[in-house]
Amino acid sequence: MKPKIYINDHILSGMTMKDPARPEDNNMALHACKNPEEVLENRRALADWAGVPLSRFVLAHQTHSDRFHKVTADDFGRGAERADTAIPDTDALYTFEPDVLIGSFTADCVPVIFRNGKNGLIGVIHSGWQGTIKEITPKLFRHLRDEEGCNPADFHVQLGAALSQEKFEVDRDVCEKFRALGYADDFIDYNEATGKWHIDNQKTVEAQLLQAGIPAGRITIDRTCTLKSPDGFSYREDKKAGRHLSFIVRKNS
Template identity: 25%
Template sequence: MPIQILSYTNLHRHADEIIHFSSTRVGGISSGEFASLNLGNYSSDLRENIDHNRQLLCNELGIAFSTLIGTHQMHTTNVKEIDEALLAMPEPERKAAVEGFDAVITRVRGICITTTTADCVPILLFDPLQKAVAAIHSGWKGTLNNITAATIDKMQERFGTDPHTLIAAIGPCISGEVYEVGEDLYQQFQEKGFDVSRYFRPKSGGKYLFDVRAVVFDELRAKGVKDIEVSTHCTYSEPELFFSARRQGIRSGRLLSGIGLRK
């Protein structure tokens, strides 16, 4: 079965300048909880399966395997710039250099920066004026601490990005219809000044349904981003298409979203 990947209309308008995608679980060779297109480098799937699946993705995108660049995400707000110096490092040094970052930015052409998810929110950004891109992983912790704003701030600092010109895509994630959380999470967002009545819908037993995707959308808007496309896919509710750590457990496969500047 061929692999199935998603794209975004607003980013696709710039297909002559960038490549981009969000993966599904369809079309790979992994089995069990990882069936079938598991792309997570830090999952406990067999290494040869992950590499095979990533090669299938690269074949579909028409890029070299070595150009997929990601980090080991740790639910931080740390942002890593991928530059020529980092790419020139020996593999062990480069692996250590990208430990603990949940957002990646670059102006280097010919690579594809990625973010790994399995319910959390993937965000892709393109700056068509300064020719820069970003890939962001925003789980509830990253959303609480606004990794999106931290990433845009870093793009402004490093590249001179004007947020008003950014093109953004919010990828498949767990939806507010099914993302059940407890009182502790509600209180953390309330204490940070979020409009909890907008993002949390009360249920019985001190539980809430949390719309993390809506928070990310508003965080982009608050930074001045106007062109935002939002995927309506729910990773939890569409098991035939997506991995979900909430549905499957921590050993589930991982999805990948990526963006890169063409050479």
């Protein structure tokens, strides 16, 4: 179990990657697997590696929505060992609780992992292209500012590995949805040979973070392409692909 590590200073965060040495190539998703017990074996390995029991994992049933959920002690263990106990119809989680691992599943979509350096809040967002055009990321950060009293300048944000602009090919209808945002034009290229548009979803999410007041120097992007890299699960390449888990936990010690 060797996930990519993004932060390691009382805050442990990272992204599990494809690993042919693991069951189902280290797939972490019960909703997209051949053998649920093998996925649980992978999750247990992550739990051992992170020093957080599965009973303190919290995972969501993601639906490409713009909905988010504040994780409390009542949620501990939800989605960890059974898909039907996951937080329903939710694509972002955040918490002030220590020693609880929250995560987001992706296989091309943009994982957003964040922490607040002043108050201990941590969170994860699943931003596929639908979540991006629904502006799940700026909606959550507005909520954290207005309802949780967070200063946007106190956040550190990591965008995990995702589908690259080169491989994110779309038709006009999706392109127009991005153009309608009013700030994504610089991240759209047209390929005359194919008549398709190519969109950089990571850079669009970065633009949303900047507009939300997150300082540019506190945003990091992992430009690994989940389709081109042998370490990536890609739904675009294989509709039966497994899933990465981007995760974060604030350790008490």
